[in-house]
Amino acid sequence: DQNGNSRIKAQADIIKLNSPIQKFKEFTPRDRAPFAGADFADLYYGILSSPGVSFSLRSLTSNPDKYGHGTFVAGIAAGRSDASNTSSDYTGIAPNADIVSVRVLDDDGTGQVTDMIKGIDWAILHKDEYKIRVINISSGGSSSESYLTDPVCRAVRKAAAEGITVVVSAGNYGKNDSGQEMYGTITSPANDPTVITVGSANTFQTNTRDDDRINTFSSRGPTRGYFVDAQGNKVYDNLTKPDLVAPGNKIISMESTANTLVLRNASLDVLDTDSLAPVMKMSGTSVAAPVVSGTVALMLQKNPGLTPPLIKAILQYSAQQIPGANIAQQGAGLLNVSGAVRLSDALRKDLKTAIANGTINVGDNMLASGYSMPERKDQINGSTVKWGKYIFAGGTHILSGTSLFTKYQAFYNPKMLWVKNKVLLNGVNAPNGRLISSNVISGDFVADSKALTLGSRINERLNNNQGVMISDGVMISDGVMISDGVMISDGVMISDGVMISDGVMISDGVMISDGVMISDGYNWWQGVLRSEAFLLGE
DSSP states (O other), X not given: OTTSOOOEEEEEEOXXXXXXXXHHHHSOHHHHGXXXXXXXXXXXXXXXXXXXXXXXXXXXXXXXXXXXXXXXXXXXXXXXXXXXXXXXXXXXXXXXXXXXXXXXXXXXXXXXXHXXXXXXXXXXXTHHXXXXXXXXXXXXBOXXXXXXXXXXXXXXXXXXXXXXXXXXXXXXXXXXXXXXXXXXXXXXXXXXXXXXXXXXXXXXXXXXXXXXXXXXXSOOSSOOOEEEOTTSOEEEOOOOOOOEEEEOSSEEEEOOTTOHHHHHOGGGEEOOTTSSSOEEEEBSHHHHHHHHHHHHHXXXXXXXXXXXXXXXXXXXXXXXXXXXXXXXXXXXXXXXXXXXXXXXXXXXXXXXXXXXXXXXXXXXXXBOTTOOOOOSEEEETTEEEEOOOXXXXXXXXXXXXXXXXXXXXXXXXXXXXXXXXXXXXXXXXXXXXXEEOTTEEEOGGGOXXXXXXXXXXXXXXXXXXXXXXXXXOEEEXXXXXXXXXXXXOOSOOOOTTSOOBTTBEEOSXXXXXXXXXXXXXXXXXXXXXXXXXXXXXX
């Protein structure tokens, strides 16, 4: 902190060096080749361990990050730079946030999926003790399994239900070996509807936002996990992802001492003699995610009463549209920190407590006393940044209108899971009642294959009488969403595994493009995680 005290409150080490990992490490590159198609990644920002698993608290000097990726990611979210030269100031988004670090990989970046899941469970158990409000997962796992049964998705969903905002990188599989754009490549657990899934934008290292574009490597939606029904048919999730994008190209952040990444790839090292600490440069959705995690910390600083689904809605509603990008590429748009913080501040500070106690109902006022809905634009670096003014809800639905924030919506309850037309509360069918208040606008007009190639001006269509005004609200009946005569479709519809427009492909599961990019995370083989490192950028 500003007084020179460490903000890393604890470091947990829960690595299990068991025989499968050791066996995998003994494989030759040729032996490993059959498993190179699947990759899983890394959880750095949060607490990892589990009940019954011993962990040790160690100082930074006795437990350095020998791999390097964790320090880099944490620096983006919450690092502090005291450089006197502003050109060498690499301060993170939330430089006063406390961090609890975890070591789930060894010095070569090898670990187990089960350790990550147990770590998330531990975070839930100790969330009050350490005031854990956000977990950043800079990761991507190749998984064809539906979010319903994917074990890591189930773990993050549990964390979100307990009030922890989970931010996850979308994955780096936006194109294949031939450079062809690939859709349906969102990784696990970014494919879970409760997490905030972050894609990568290229700022071209300029201060203006006008030239920002989507990185070609950033994974595109929709999600392609599936289950097999009783008739033997694949039923795809097809959830609308990513949720938004953030800067994630050639980002400079903190470099741990003598880390493996720099030792093996000297080009990552940034030789800045004005910086008071060593720094390095990397790209990927894994470095875009902590930009959002740091923003969540700022939002919670302004308003501790926010819940994870409400935080996601605020981030999306205030995001800026990137010209020429569709919703499968950019989600709701480019992160707007200023807008997200302003809207957070305008809302009641007791929302989390009121939701938990059941003292707030759908349609009740959400604005703080003396506040009105803030202006839906910001002035950033001399430019006007207009909000996109729409959100994704229920996994596939697009909603708009100021009533989303002036009135309480049932799906802001973190214990509610709304996906398509099914609504659960605490794991069972939600009781009969109202899900969405009146005067919310349904944007499900984009529910066809063209949604993947729609331009960025969805908000214009929503505000030019092409959205459907929900005058009577939307109801829940025995856990199923009904809409009092207003048809809300199942969201973005796509063809299962077929070409759907001008050479754009949707893959079954995640297409890993070996040679185009190196994953942020680990290869997954029989429960083993293997770190592969970084992207050099575009």
